[in-house]
Amino acid sequence: EVQLVESGGGLVQPGRSLRLSCAASGFTFDDYAMHWVRQAPGKGLEWVSGISWNSGSIGYADSVKGRFTISRDNAKNSLYLQMNSLRAEDTALYYCAKGDYCTNGVCFHAFDIWGQGTMVTVSS
Amino acid sequence: QSVLTQPPSVSGAPGQRVTISCTGSSSNIGAGYDVHWYQQLPGTAPKLLIYGNSNRPSGVPDRFSGSKSGTSASLAITGLQAEDEADYYCQSYDSSDVVFGGGTKLTVL
Numbered sequence: 001e002v003q004l005v006e007s008g009g010g011l012v013q014p015g016r017s018l019r020l021s022c023a024a025s026g027f028t029f030d031d032y033a034m035h036w037v038r039q040a041p042g043k044g045l046e047w048v049s050g051i052s053w054n055s056g057s058i059g060y061a062d063s064v065k066g067r068f069t070i071s072r073d074n075a076k077n078s079l080y081l082q083m084n085s086l087r088a089e090d091t092a093l094y095y096c097a098k099g100d101y102c103t104n105g106v107c108f109h110a111f112d113i114w115g116q117g118t119m120v121t122v123s124s
Numbered sequence: 125q126s127v128l129t130q131p132p133s134v135s136g137a138p139g140q141r142v143t144i145s146c147t148g149s150s151s152n153i154g155a156g157y158d159v160h161w162y163q164q165l166p167g168t169a170p171k172l173l174i175y176g177n178s179n180r181p182s183g184v185p186d187r188f189s190g191s192k193s194g195t196s197a198s199l200a201i202t203g204l205q206a207e208d209e210a211d212y213y214c215q216s217y218d219s220s221d222v223v224f225g226g227g228t229k230l231t232v233l
Contacts, residue, residue: 035222037224044126044211044213044225044226044227045162045224046224047222047223047224050222057220059220059221061221095169101175101181103181108158108160108175108176109217109222110160110172110175110215111160111162111172111215112172114169114170114171115169
């Protein structure tokens with residue numbers, strides 16, 4: 001079964017750090033880009049960060065640049081998000097998503113597999 | 125303020141047709157980047173609904189269709205059903221960054 005399972009969320013004080021993990025299974029993890037997307041309570045989707053299959057290309061939203069670091073371990077089929085200097089506005093459900101939908105030999109930069117999300121609450 | 129603009133809400137009666145617009149600019153949709161659409165049912169993760177502007181993944185009913193023209197894209201849903209009540213998001217790229225629309229809540233009357 002193709003799936004992504006996030007973990008590592010929780011309640012954290014402003015200014016502290018948290019590391020999220022995403023375990024992938026059911027597909028060839030190291031063939032695809034991976035992303036983190038978050039959703040604040042009652043709000044829309046916000047892209048956070050993305051990483052190419054070989055970690056050679058990495059991008060961040062302006063809202064997290066300099067504070068968050070994305071990484072992956074292809075040997076462990078895992079994606080990570082190190083979140084430092086957390087703020088109240090980082091409170092959200094964080095989704096891990098597979099970043100390429102490939103069909104008939106053509107790939108599109110669409111998110112075709114999503115995890116169930118892990119909740120991060122930043123509050124004192 | 126989202127880079128891609130969607131109406132906050134749309135509604136329609138069962139069996140009717142509704143459209144959801146996604147308006148961008150020359151740096152994203154107008155630059156030639158593909159538009160993708162997602163459906164998010166209450167309490168669940170988003171699901172890919174349309175990829176590459178107008179293509180449906182297997183398992184998505186043909187009641188859902190997408191189109192793109194210039195700096196905008198649209199999602200159309202025909203033969204509305206109660207189970208279509210959800211939030212819908214468009215997604216594209218702006219330079220090298222992923223961008224989402226603000227989302228549209230579809231209410232089936």
